[in-house]
Amino acid sequence: LLDALIDQIAVAMERVRLAESVDEARVFSETERLRAALLTSISHDLRTPLATIMGTISSLRTYGALYDDATREEMLAAAQEEGERLNRFVANLLDMTRLDTGALELKREPIDLGDLVGTALRRAAPMIGNRKVDVAIEPDLPLLKLDFVLMEQVLVNLLDNAAKYGPPQSRIGIRARKENNQVTIEIMDEGSGIPEDALERIFDKFFRVKAADRQRAGTGLGLAICRGFVEAMGGTVVAENRTDRSGAIFRITFPLTTAAETAGAVALP
Numbered sequence: 001l002l003d004a005l006i007d008q009i010a011v012a013m014e015r016v017r018l019a020e021s022v023d024e025a026r027v028f029s030e031t032e033r034l035r036a037a038l039l040t041s042i043s044h045d046l047r048t049p050l051a052t053i054m055g056t057i058s059s060l061r062t063y064g065a066l067y068d069d070a071t072r073e074e075m076l077a078a079a080q081e082e083g084e085r086l087n088r089f090v091a092n093l094l095d096m097t098r099l100d101t102g103a104l105e106l107k108r109e110p111i112d113l114g115d116l117v118g119t120a121l122r123r124a125a126p127m128i129g130n131r132k133v134d135v136a137i138e139p140d141l142p143l144l145k146l147d148f149v150l151m152e153q154v155l156v157n158l159l160d161n162a163a164k165y166g167p168p169q170s171r172i173g174i175r176a177r178k179e180n181n182q183v184t185i186e187i188m189d190e191g192s193g194i195p196e197d198a199l200e201r202i203f204d205k206f207f208r209v210k211a212a213d214r215q216r217a218g219t220g221l222g223l224a225i226c227r228g229f230v231e232a233m234g235g236t237v238v239a240e241n242r243t244d245r246s247g248a249i250f251r252i253t254f255p256l257t258t259a260a261e262t263a264g265a266v267a268l269p
């Protein structure tokens, strides 16, 4: 994948160079900007975890005998966590590519939101750490005809962010309810929230609110993927700031069709 991306970037750069003096350059410049951002993001996000993994391997090989079992275990756990981060990063790049090329295939099945939230929480557990998660799913919600794997990815991305941008001992809330003719899923955190003028832009590829956010692991792709997936399934996702305290709320909404609603399982457009 990386080789292919780097080839693509090289080709794009060559085209920009050729087109420099003509109008065509304007057409390429946006693509070029995105590719440059992708390359920067790739080098940072691949290098940092790789450095930890390689460092751990090298010090275990050289000084392994000097460490006690607990220290060795701690070092291996840290390396494994970095490996998982790499996995997620590559998965995010693949998801983005699938969205960009229209290669996203939906496998819709009737989904119970309790199951979905449980699965997503298990996958996000390493990021959530010892933060407390309050889950409030309204009883008797209809089943939603969605793609389980894509929805899981959406929730994991939002939970990762709630943990990443919220303080270590904070609480994360997940709420699901039926209102009028729609089902709403909300994920809220106790972080510093999002500046009003960035509430829409955070869903753009590579957009990150603060330079400091670049120091944290991430690609700036998570929310773009969330929106792409949710919209592909007929829903919407928006960000807001909490009014009761500082923190952000991400709200996903899916419309219900009345006929299907009475039948128990819900067909979406």
Ligand code: ADP
Binding pocket: 161, 162, 165, 189, 191, 192, 193, 194, 202, 207, 208, 209, 210, 213, 217, 218, 219, 220, 221, 222, 223, 224, 248
């Ligand atoms: P990443 O987290 O990899 O930077 P995302 O697309 O998930 O990429 O998020 C884009 C940006 O939106 C983040 O860099 C951060 O600035 C902001 N953001 C996302 N989620 C939150 C949150 N829960 N609280 C505050 N800011 C957030």
